[in-house]
Amino acid sequence: MRSAGGREINLNRLVVFASIVSAGSFTAAARELGLTKAMVSQHLARLEEELGITLMLRTSRKMSLTEAGLTFHPDCVRILAETQAAIERISQDRQALVGTLRLTSTTDYGVTVLGPALAEFMRRYPKLYVELVLSDEIRDLVAERFDLSIRVGWLRDSSAHAMRLAQCRRWVVASPTYLALRGTPREPGELSAHDWIAAPLLPAPSTLTFIGNNGSRHAVRVRPVAEVNSASAIRELILNHVGLSALPEYLVADDIRAGRLALLLGPDYRLRTAGIYAVYPSQRAPAKVRLLIDHLRQRLVPGPE
Structure with a gap:
């Protein structure tokens, strides 16, 4: 969490500040938290530095909240209470x-x-x-x-x-061997000259609509040579140079990085994101x-x- 000035806020220091106020003194807060009095004072000083405001005026005999401290304290107590409640809720859910x-x-x-x-x-x-x-x-x-x-x-x-x-995202892919034999399509319309492996689960297995960088739409009717109801099986056929297809990125991303498959038409054209x-x-x-x-x-x- 960051302050308005962009400084990182350590939320543990909120606990120290709230304890000082509730305990009434640095000594009592240190005893309650199991810290030394010097550490309690240091946490408060760093919190004030992170917030960029003075929360508490202290002398050798007494301490008092500034106007900013009086405003901040109830919000601090509320934040800590909500955090504790969230921890208790997730603990209850886990046990349940x-x-x-x-x-x-x-x-x-x-x-x-x-x-x-x-x-x-x-x-x-x-x-x-x-x-x-x-x-x-x-x-x-x-x-x-x-x-x-x-x-x-x-x-x-x-x-x-x-x-x-x-x-x-769905990516049109082919094996480098297939592309070396049949050529690499550069535009959506060129896909109709290639062997396509269709997935019957798609709304229109033989028709693809690509979106260009300028928002234009390009509908292409492909020529299926096979119809397969498993994306993994389609991937195997593509790896074995049977044809092209559009497959989900999670299934072919590693193949593309390793060079086993090539990504086609990107980044100029993309299929509708599922x-x-x-x-x-x-x-x-x-x-x-x-x-x-x-x-x-x-x-x-x-x-x-």
Whole structure:
């Protein structure tokens, strides 16, 4: 936390300041906090330096709050009380996380991204039993008793509740060997001359709409040579020089960095960005669902549309 002057504020010093006021003296505050009187005085002096104001006037015999100190003290007490309450709430949630958390996700995203994030969550809440069902079909959360679904793409109209966790860009990729044989497309329209591997789960598997840097839209109809319902399987076909396709960045980013795949048409043209969503059946999600969503939101940094 920073002051208005841009200086870093050590929140531990707020505890010292509040203790001095409540205890009535530096000596009593030092005894209460388990510190020396000199350390208590030093913390107060540094807090005043960080804030750029004088909070307390002290002499060898007495101390008194300045006008700024009188204004700051109730806010300081409120901040500390809210912090303590937040700590108690999260502690209660952690203790309450028992039973079963049943969730579903697409196979590729579950293996590549969700699995590692979920492992970290399970270490944090070891009493929680997790059931993860991977499927590329949209599951019925109510009928199949799922607490949560992690979906990639674009949400259809639904009575369920959803929260966007992150973006998911799609990149057109091909192997260097394929490009050496067939040439490298430089513009969207050139894709129609290449072998395309279609994903039937997309809204229009044979039609792509690219957005140019100036906002212009370029619709292209590609020529599929295969249709595959698994992004991982499409990736394997591309790595084996069968053709081109558009795959999620989380699945091919390492391949592009390693030179196994080449990114095409970027940065001049891009496909519409998909989303990664947490979908749950009821408006008031239980603590286990809320905490997992918070965990995923912190781990998966949301991107722009």
